[in-house]
Amino acid sequence: MSKIVAVIKRLFVQNWKMKLIALIFAFILWSFVIAEDNPYKTKTFRDFPVTYTAADELRQKDLTTSEPLAQLLSSVTVTAQARADALQYLNENMIQVTVDLSSIDGIGEYTLRVEGKSSLNDTTVNVEPSTVTVNVEEIVPRSVPVDVQLTGEQEGFYYGEPVLEDETIEIRGARSKVESVAKAICKIDVGEMTGPTTASYTVEYVDSKGETIPANNFTGSSSVIVELPVYPQKEVPIDLEAVRSTTSGLAEGYEITGVTVEPQAVNIAGKLEDIESIGTVTLEPIVLDNAMGDTIVEANVRLPEGVIASVPSKVQVQLTIMQPELSQTYSAMRIAARNLEDDNLDVSITPSAVDVTVYGTQAALGDFSASLLKPFVDLTGLGKGVHQNVPVKFQNEPDLGVRPVSSSTTVTVTIS
Structure with a gap:
């Protein structure tokens, strides 16, 4: 047994330097052979999405980035390196690209690393760009x-x-x-x-x-x-007689003789069953202050029952206001002849007198007298002969303050 141990010992101890060199050389040769059979290769993933971590933690600090995270850096180019036999199985689901926001602790500008890693063993992941710059501000409400x-x-x-x-x-x-x-x-x-x-x-x-x-x-x-509020609408005219009858505040002795409105019709809105039977609308009562002449006012449209709105809701009203016109008749007013060119000629007027009806307000008629009525015919340019349809005129017209109307507006004049 001791001989066997001695043999093994000599095997490792004798010429150990040469044996070590041979072992190293063998390992290098083995690595070269392996590399040739299964070399390192790369795979590129473009537009790879970036995930930002610790975003909730950042918001808890009442901080946020000036631009939404997705707009800062939404994607990168990823290059992964691994052995050929492993790289063939590498896909996007095995890679993660992140930016960690946990180091941010206040407002300002930060340059953060873009980190890439893979769940595949012995894989190197490079990311381009490798950093992202973010501006951080405080979160405020408004x-x-x-x-x-x-x-x-x-x-x-x-x-x-x-x-x-x-x-x-x-x-x-x-x-x-x-x-x-x-x-x-x-x-x-x-x-x-x-x-x-x-x-x-x-x-x-x-x-x-x-x-x-x-x-x-x-x-x-x-x-x-x-x-x-959305409702059907229809156009209807404004009842002018109703406007006249509901207007008050005229001076004593005055009346409304004319009413005009602009616009003359309005659109009323409401449920169809409520507006389809409405033919006209009137205005809210107009109250004047002792009005003695023509007046322009703005008045609201009165909404009939069931009507939601009127367009327009107000209209312009022009009221013609005057005293009522009275009349008085003066009979047998003699017609004078004026501007006869030859005083030696005789003039005959047929008829020689007319009845004159004078129209005016009560005040005007009160100030008027029959002596102011002087009907005449103007003979300027007329010579001998019979001249028909010569108009009857009145002295001082139209400054009489009244409106005279002759029973005969023209006469026949004979000059001889």
């Missing part, structure tokens, strides 16, 4: 006003003022983004609506220039509840 805008309006329908459940919407996000929001716009397509509607609608955020700010910059609800 209430912004909501503006509702309608599109797709149809003829024949009335669209009332939208009613928001909340006039503002609460947003949270990076200070610079939150402070840049001017308002939230809620766009509603009413093209298919035929009746009142209450629903939830998504909003979009805009800055003071009207440029859209993506909603993924903010957390919180991005929708609002809006009640929208």
Whole structure:
């Protein structure tokens, strides 16, 4: 037994340096053979998605990135290196690319490593780009006003003022983004609506220039509840006689002699069964203050029962106001001849006298007397002969303050 041990000992001890060199050489040769049979190779994955870790932890610190994480660096190019026999099984599900946000502890600019790793053993993963720069801001809340805008309006329908459940919407996000929001716009397509509607609608955020700010910059609800009155409508005229009869406040002795409105008709809205039988509308009573002349006022349309709204809701009313016209008749007023070119000629007027009816207000007639009525015919340019249809005129007309009307507006004049 001792001889066997001695032989084995000599086998390892004698010329051990040469034997060690031979062993090393054999290992190198073996590695070379193995490498030739199963070399290292690479596989490239383009547009590989990046995952950000510790994002919740960052928000718990009331911090966030100025831009949404997906916009900072959404994808990278990944190059994986492994033995050929293993690399053939490598796929995207065996690789993970991450950016760790846990080291961020305050506002400012940070350059973070983009790390790549694989679940496949003996695999090296390289990522390009290998870093990403992020700007970190504090998270702030803010209430912004909501503006509702309608599109797709149809003829024949009335669209009332939208009613928001909340006039503002609460947003949270990076200070610079939150402070840049001017308002939230809620766009509603009413093209298919035929009746009142209450629903939830998504909003979009805009800055003071009207440029859209993506909603993924903010957390919180991005929708609002809006009640929208939508009703059928029809056009009906305004009852002018009703306007006349319901107007008050005229000076004593005055009356309304004419009524015009602009526009002459309005659109009324309501349920179809409530508006289809309505033929006209009137206005709320007009109250004047001792009116003695023509007046222009604005009046509200009075809504009949069942009518939701009128478009327009107000109209312009022009009232013609004057004292009632009275009359008085003066009989056998003699007609004078004037401007006869030759005093030696004789003039005969047929008829020689007329009845004159004078029209005017009570005050004007009270100030008028028969002596002011001086009917005449103007003979300028008329020579000898019979002249028919010579008009009867009145001295000082139209400054008489009344309107004289002759029983015969023309006469026959004979000059001889």
